[in-house]
Amino acid sequence: MKPEISPQTPILPSDWQRILGGLQFPAADLGQVLAWVELDLDQNLRFEKSLLLLMEKGLVWTNGKEVMSWPILADNTLVHGDHAGVGHLKLETPHRLENIWYFTLAVNPHVLRLQASFKKMNAAHHVNEEHVINEYDKQICPICLSPKPANTDACPTCDPEDDAPPSTWTLFKLWRFAKPYQNKLLLGFVLTLLSTGATLVPPYLTMPLMDHILIPYEKGQPIDFHLASLYLLALFGAALLAWGLGWWKTYLLALVSERIGADLRNTTFEHLLKLSLEYFGGKRTGDLIARIGAETDRICVFLSLYALDFATDVLMITMTAAILVSIDPLLALVTLAPLPFIVWMIHVVRDKLRFGFEKIDRIWSEVTNILADTIPGIRVVKAFAQEDRELKRFVDSNKHNLQINDRVNRVWGLFSPTVTLLTETGLLVVWGFGIWQVAHRRISVGVLIAFLAYIGRFYIRLDSMSRIVSHTQKAAAGAKRIFDILDHVSSVPEPINPAPLAKVEGRISLKEVGFRYGNRAVTKGINLEIAPGEMVGLVGHSGSGKSTLVNLICRFYDVSAGSIALDGRDIRSIGIADYRKRIGLVLQEPFLFFGTIAENIAYGKPDATREEIIQAARAAHAHEFILRLPLGYDSLVGERGQSLSGGERQRISIARALLINPAILILDEATSSVDTTTEKEIQKALDNLVKGRTTIAIAHRLSTLRKADRLVVLDKGEIVEIGTHDALMDAQGAYYQLYQAQIRQAAELVEGGAIGDTVQENEDVQQEESLQMMAKNLGGGV
């Protein structure tokens, strides 16, 4: 039989086909290739391309010169592993290593595919099993074979969008946000046109002022005061008009751009909130804050100042050029001739400066990084008396900053004088040619003066125009970063027209649940049925997939394979908010928002009455300590608020979960970051919470799960044991070993007298502490 390998085995790249065609190749028909991978490292870990093919006859390897092949025997295995970014694939018989291939993780998905095909072929030697398309295959990008997020078409690995550097065209995407304001924008454009026109009137008037009033006076005619005052009035009128129009235009466009900026911010934040936890996991908070805050502001400033200035400049220059040509084409030509050269010069210098400024930006972030490093760690710095060293680090990077600044300033200092020099030279040319023209009676003095007046404005504009380049690029980069967020499709999509949830019993069924993060399978083939009102404890080493399972049940991520159902209904068909409202979550690190305690308790149900809040607080054993605070339920907590102990914060978060009266309760290490006495109080609060709800609890301390109806032992993403504490202890399996290990360590600690003060800063300490707890429990007779 021909083993069907995958829905799509990609075709070999043409250059390899050519090479293979020229070789003495074991299998003439390349159509027999079941899977292939282009390895990018050779035996000595040098970058060298070679090809590994899986054919029906066996494995074939070639680097274009040599060909090697191995038949597939029933007891052969392909072992895959990776270390420090380099993967290896070993072909082994039970007794011998046949060969080993190395590759970088760029081709890892292909290698995994080949390995899977190999396994299937091997299995076919033994049993004639029916081929089932692996559920994973449905979620794999057909081009690069890497897994893509569920339910999207775009592949994050080979999406070309991601590869492109920020282009100025990105700015045009902003049109979506400008559209609601198109009428205002149109008006703004007309106003720009008019106000620019108005500013061009005064130089035009210098012409008749010269030719009709001053020159005749020079020649002995009396000044026509009436005409003069008329011209001056017109001058003043034009100035006044330009002022008024300019003000209106700037105000209007600033207004619009601020609104566009605000819309952009709102939309981005709205979209961000809807994205899955997966997205937040891969991003730094500071980066996201900067994108929504600073980048939108930068775009806003760009639109209201630079884009506007640029438009004015372009208008001004075209209009001036048109006027100049209409007055005297020849003189206009001479005037405009040095223009391209000046533009080019300015551009070159600006370019140089831009890199300098970029560099300064980077150095500047290094300086701030030192601050961000040192200030939060100030206790450590002081404790180890390393103030001088931190100071030296700071001084050094400041020195670096100075050096680069000095270098840039040298060019920068040269810049303005150069522009001035070029401008003066341009003026000189106009003066010279103008005088020559006047001398030959081709133009009047007035025309020359008007030209000079225009040209002055002209060159000033050129400088500001050249500035636009870098600002446009910055704004484009900002726009790209914002659209990165906006274009990101949530990997936890909202179902279309979900039917609302009626009363929830709380039966949770997991069927063949698998989840992968990137290339790594975190959990696989999990089957679990949780009855309404049952309490299930999840147990296992760290990294065994406990938290992943909880995240999947909360639908913070979507499963890669299989399904999770609530009361028999797939959770992907339930509205996300509707579903999550049925879940109460108590985390290891309770998060309190800035606000009063009452607000924090009512976070999940903002319209809760005061009685409800107090009731929840009482049930969570939080009522008494809250009343002891000077402001009771009105005490401010969270960042900058009243400081509460870990246990107190935890009880507030328990009250928060109690208030929404959820059908399902999830306790993710709810008691592991507090000391033993506090834990007892929290445990009491939790007992109230658990009553009558489906509960899933994760705990490092096995003793805290004594109330659980069933314990589920996880290892490497798979369920290894399920049962009650007693049953599992009797079975003497994985749970028994975990339990014994904890008891042993706890006993050692007691003997060694290692019980000291509790510091809740790192995990090790927490672990130690949990062992102390164990030890105490032992004393009480577990």
Added chain:
Amino acid sequence: MTNLSHRLERDDLGRLVLIDHVGTRHVGVYPVRAFPITAIEAGIGLMDSSGKELCWFPSVTLIPRDELQLIEAELATREFMPVIEKIVKVSTFATPSIWDIETNRGPTRIRLKGEEDIRRISGNTLLISDANGLQFLIKDSTALDKGSKKLLDRFR
């Protein structure tokens, strides 16, 4: 960690096997360097497959000759940190950027995701991580040729 008498050998499956002083066979042990970048010669540990230390040599010079050969052969397949000798071309100065580079392990092409993936380890030594998680080393950024330095300068 003291080094009681032990024996190191390679089995047919290509794995390193350490036979300790009581005769237990630890299959699949692997050597690791303590300071792979700043001091290659100082400190090599032998770990068992679950990551427990079995044996510690404070310096390469203290390893018996026959063992050293096995250890170095094993390290050669585990250590992969190509040293960038030349940056030939970059696709763009904005990230993500595709770099064509020459390394001590041959020429290759990497994708730099962001400027923050270029990190300074100490002095002028830089560590560059590409989009696939491979790490490349620039031993002394000031010792690169002029063209490479100029290209590198645009990113840091």
